[in-house]
Amino acid sequence: MFRIERVEALSSNIYLMDVYAPRIAKNALPGQFLIVRVDEDGERVPLTICDYDAEAGTVQIVFQTVGAESYRMAQLKVGDSFADFVGPLGRPSDLCEMPLEELKKMKLCFIAGGVGTAPVYAQLKWLKNQGVTADCIQGARSKDILIMEDEMAAVSNLYICTDDGSYGINGNVCVALQKLYDEGKRYDRVIAIGPMIMMKFVCQLTKELEIPTIVSMNPIMVDGTGMCGACRLMVGGEVKFACVDGPEFDGHKVDFPQAMQRMALYKTEEGRLYLEAKEGASHHGGCGSCN
Amino acid sequence: MAMDMMKKVPVREQDPQVRAHNFEEVCLGYNKEEAEAEALRCLSCKNPRCVEGCPVSINIPGFINKVKEGDVAGAYAVISESSALPAICGRVCPQESQCEGKCVRGIKGESVSIGKLERYVADTAREMGIKPQGASEKKGKKVAVIGSGPSGLTCAGDLAKMGYDVKIFEALHKAGGVLVYGIPEFRLPKKAVVQKEIENVQALGVEIETDCVIGKSTTIDALMEEEGYDAVFVGSGAGLPKFMNIPGEQALGVFSANEYLTRSNLMGAFSEKSRTPIMRAKKAVIVGGGNVAMDAARTALRLGAEVHVVYRRSEAELPARAEEVHHAKEEGIIFDLLTNPVEIHADEKGWVKGITCIRMELGEPDASGRRRPVEVPGSEFDIECDCVIMSLGTSPNPLISSTTKGLETNRRRCIVADEGTGQTSKKGVFAGGDAVTGAATVILAMGAGKAAAKGIDEYLSSGN
Ligand SMILES: Cc1cc2nc3c(=O)[nH]c(=O)nc-3n(C[C@H](O)[C@H](O)[C@H](O)COP(=O)(O)OP(=O)(O)OC[C@H]3O[C@@H](n4cnc5c(N)ncnc54)[C@H](O)[C@@H]3O)c2cc1C
Ligand SMILES: Cc1cc2nc3c(=O)[nH]c(=O)nc-3n(C[C@H](O)[C@H](O)[C@H](O)COP(=O)(O)OP(=O)(O)OC[C@H]3O[C@@H](n4cnc5c(N)ncnc54)[C@H](O)[C@@H]3O)c2cc1C
Ligand code: FES
Numbered sequence: 020m021f022r023i024e025r026v027e028a029l030s031s032n033i034y035l036m037d038v039y040a041p042r043i044a045k046n047a048l049p050g051q052f053l054i055v056r057v058d059e060d061g062e063r064v065p066l067t068i069c070d071y072d073a074e075a076g077t078v079q080i081v082f083q084t085v086g087a088e089s090y091r092m093a094q095l096k097v098g099d100s101f102a103d104f105v106g107p108l109g110r111p112s113d114l115c116e117m118p119l120e121e122l123k124k125m126k127l128c129f130i131a132g133g134v135g136t137a138p139v140y141a142q143l144k145w146l147k148n149q150g151v152t153a154d155c156i157q158g159a160r161s162k163d164i165l166i167m168e169d170e171m172a173a174v175s176n177l178y179i180c181t182d183d184g185s186y187g188i189n190g191n192v193c194v195a196l197q198k199l200y201d202e203g204k205r206y207d208r209v210i211a212i213g214p215m216i217m218m219k220f221v222c223q224l225t226k227e228l229e230i231p232t233i234v235s236m237n238p239i240m241v242d243g244t245g246m247c248g249a250c251r252l253m254v255g256g257e258v259k260f261a262c263v264d265g266p267e268f269d270g271h272k273v274d275f276p277q278a279m280q281r282m283a284l285y286k287t288e289e290g291r292l293y294l295e296a297k298e299g300a301s302h303h304g305g306c307g308s309c310n
Numbered sequence: 311m312a313m314d315m316m317k318k319v320p321v322r323e324q325d326p327q328v329r330a331h332n333f334e335e336v337c338l339g340y341n342k343e344e345a346e347a348e349a350l351r352c353l354s355c356k357n358p359r360c361v362e363g364c365p366v367s368i369n370i371p372g373f374i375n376k377v378k379e380g381d382v383a384g385a386y387a388v389i390s391e392s393s394a395l396p397a398i399c400g401r402v403c404p405q406e407s408q409c410e411g412k413c414v415r416g417i418k419g420e421s422v423s424i425g426k427l428e429r430y431v432a433d434t435a436r437e438m439g440i441k442p443q444g445a446s447e448k449k450g451k452k453v454a455v456i457g458s459g460p461s462g463l464t465c466a467g468d469l470a471k472m473g474y475d476v477k478i479f480e481a482l483h484k485a486g487g488v489l490v491y492g493i494p495e496f497r498l499p500k501k502a503v504v505q506k507e508i509e510n511v512q513a514l515g516v517e518i519e520t521d522c523v524i525g526k527s528t529t530i531d532a533l534m535e536e537e538g539y540d541a542v543f544v545g546s547g548a549g550l551p552k553f554m555n556i557p558g559e560q561a562l563g564v565f566s567a568n569e570y571l572t573r574s575n576l577m578g579a580f581s582e583k584s585r586t587p588i589m590r591a592k593k594a595v596i597v598g599g600g601n602v603a604m605d606a607a608r609t610a611l612r613l614g615a616e617v618h619v620v621y622r623r624s625e626a627e628l629p630a631r632a633e634e635v636h637h638a639k640e641e642g643i644i645f646d647l648l649t650n651p652v653e654i655h656a657d658e659k660g661w662v663k664g665i666t667c668i669r670m671e672l673g674e675p676d677a678s679g680r681r682r683p684v685e686v687p688g689s690e691f692d693i694e695c696d697c698v699i700m701s702l703g704t705s706p707n708p709l710i711s712s713t714t715k716g717l718e719t720n721r722r723r724c725i726v727a728d729e730g731t732g733q734t735s736k737k738g739v740f741a742g743g744d745a746v747t748g749a750a751t752v753i754l755a756m757g758a759g760k761a762a763a764k765g766i767d768e769y770l771s772s773g774n
Binding site: 042043045046056060061062063087088102103104105106107108241242244245246247248249251252253258263277280281283284285 | 481482483520521522523526527528549550551553555559560562565566568569572573577578583584585586587589659660707709
């Protein structure tokens with residue numbers, strides 16, 4: 020069993036957990052993910068590995084409650100266990116495979132949106148340990164839902180932006196990137212992790228600015244080992260399986276409209292389960308929200 | 311009981327109309343009386359051709375004779391000499407092309423129902439609480455088995471019986487391989503049959519670690535160098551699905567059979583209680599003609615769809631077990647034979663709304679000896695549907711071969727291994743089952759697991 024050693028609510032709907040999973044802790048690299056199941060009846064939920072401590076044998080996850088399973092995960096406490104916790108899955112970030120000399124010369128800009136902040140943190144921290152400090156734009160809708168600000172600032176040159184202008188640069192991450200560009204900043208690579216829609220717009224901008232861009236895709240998955248094909252998406256006109264070929268891809272080659280469309284696959288049924296998880300047996304349908 | 315000795319004692323089955331709406335087992339099996347009557351049909355040939363037809367050479371007349379005598383424990387002991395998973399093989403082996411295909415009775419009438427008798431013996435032995443015997447002496451050597459499908463379970467069970475310390479590493483959260491994630495409940499009950507066979511293997515002392523992906527969570531090299539395993543058996547199967555690469559395959563409602571069956575079987579999505587969603591289609595088109603296609607078709611049917619199986623060759627070439635095709639037809643599945651898809655159409659929101667197919671005719675025999683299907687020009691037509699399930703075969707996952715130094719694979723990504731011993735190009739590493747042969751059968755995987763257990767024992771006993 021995979022014991023939960025720490026739980027922290029980072030905002031009203033984003034949670035951080037440290038989970039005892041020594042095999043993953045020992046072998047993980049930034050960019051990889053894992054799959055978790057709450058209990059014997061649980062769905063397999065993919066989550067990015069946000070941090071890992073090989074000595075303590077723990078792995079950190081950060082998740083947002085968006086549906087039934089993430090809602091059930093948020094009910095767990097220190098000392099509880101997940102039924103399943105498997106990984107590390109997928110390929111590590113390309114940066115991990117680059118010779119250090121080359122890496123040190125690169126000008127990198129990370130873009131973190133919402134719950135995507137945590138996986139960006141994993142990469143920044145790894146880079147920092149290699150002696151590389153990258154720039155990072157962290158975006159949130161508003162100041163009060165900004166997460167992990169201190170941790171992010173400790174491992175990067177951090178620029179914060181909020182959609183409503185309540186903190187930092189006034190505007191979304193694209194506005195912020197354009198601003199840095201206009202101020203004369205030049206980057207060899209942008210790495211954007213966050214909601215699909217954010218990554219799509221970042222890619223549109225970086226295409227114009229001619230900055231190679233990596234995105235981390237999160238399609239629907241089942242096994243996470245290449246066995247089912249649920250996670251397939253088109254990259255540069257070719258079918259790729261995000262769980263084994265990714266999850267990171269060249270953002271300028273990803274077919275975003277199609278990837279976003281595919282997320283709708285189980286929407287109705289997921290909605291029903293979510294209402295059940297929230298309202299338990301008291302949910303009897305009829306309101307129309309669940310179908 | 312008055313009976314026609316030329317014909318099999320019929321086996322009781324759920325009524326097609328009823329079973330088309332449930333996931334309970336289709337075939338109910340023989341009772342004692344029926345089994346003994348069927349056993350009497352066996353001629354106990356001096357040169358039993360059925361045994362030649364069995365990939366693991368079960369002493370078939372031997373166990374059937376015990377059934378005639380009413381000695382189920384004895385019959386089980388005879389089968390156990392050669393097979394570790396009889397309750398499973400009795401249900402899923404393609405008997406018509408193996409043992410029963412060779413049965414002398416089959417020349418003039420119907421062959422003896424060997425599969426059903428095997429199943430009867432295994433099920434009855436289980437009900438009687440008969441368990442295989444573990445080793446009395448330990449060898450003090452550790453073997454890692456990768457994958458808990460039939461090849462891995464068999465290899466692990468045999469090694470444990472010889473006295474080795476065996477641990478199975480399984481990527482998924484449940485052990486059993488295709489037996490749990492691929493083959494549906496209505497053909498192979500999970501709790502009552504598969505789980506019990508796995509428990510038998512565990513009772514021999516085999517440990518199972520689920521949630522461990524070799525090549526990711528750890529590697530073969532680390533198992534041998536850091537965790538002290540003296541030998542490794544790779545039985546990782548052939549799990550990667552193929553797609554057709556035709557336009558429209560990314561549409562919502564197009565699935566690989568692997569995804570569809572995994573959701574239904576492994577995740578239990580056929581049940582309203584499961585937290586994993588599955589599409590309940592109105593009209594589903596299944597592409598392919600193997601066991602996997604039949605399983606996907608019959609699952610979709612039970613989830614409420616009208617189902618068409620589209621297959622590019624003719625009925626005679628359908629690679630599925632004859633019994634599955636027969637059952638599928640009885641349940642109302644429509645076969646569009648000599649038909650091949652060319653394009654899938656989606657509506658403005660991306661959902662499947664139909665599929666264009668083309669008629670085929672059989673030409674000259676191809677490399678497989680079967681007549682090659684060729685397109686009939688201008689014969690395209692549309693089938694309206696909201697779901698397409700691709701079941702075109704699978705190939706081995708490169709996860710292990712790409713992360714293990716010195717493990718040779720062939721052009722088809724299959725691990726190269728000696729047929730007799732399972733030895734691979736890497737010292738101490740053995741392999742078998744679908745990972746070596748490509749997608750095949752349960753009994754062949756089991757046979758390979760057995761051979762490798764012997765190979766590993768020889769290697770560990772002699773040191774090379
Ligand atoms: C490789 C990968 C890494 C991920 N990393 C993280 C992470 O670090 N933190 C995190 O909070 N989430 C992450 N996700 C997304 C996470 O898996 C989903 O949010 C989760 O499956 C939702 O489950 P649920 O049952 O709570 O919601 P559901 O009821 O399944 O879905 C609720 C809503 O969320 C949407 N949704 C479903 N699946 C996903 C998905 N895969 N991505 C985005 N939206 C989805 C649905 O369209 C639906 O509208 C990752 C996904 C992948 C594939
Ligand atoms: C839907 C379907 C129906 C079928 N019907 C029949 C039938 O009726 N009759 C018949 O004889 N055959 C049938 N077959 C074929 C038969 O099931 C297979 O040939 C057989 O299961 C192969 O056994 P195996 O042990 O080689 O591999 P599998 O059963 O495929 O098991 C391999 C196991 O290894 C695990 N694994 C893979 N990679 C790793 C890794 N890196 N680390 C850890 N674990 C790993 C997998 O998760 C899996 O559990 C069917 C197959 C399918 C898919
Ligand atoms: S999640 Fe099944 S193939 Fe990627």
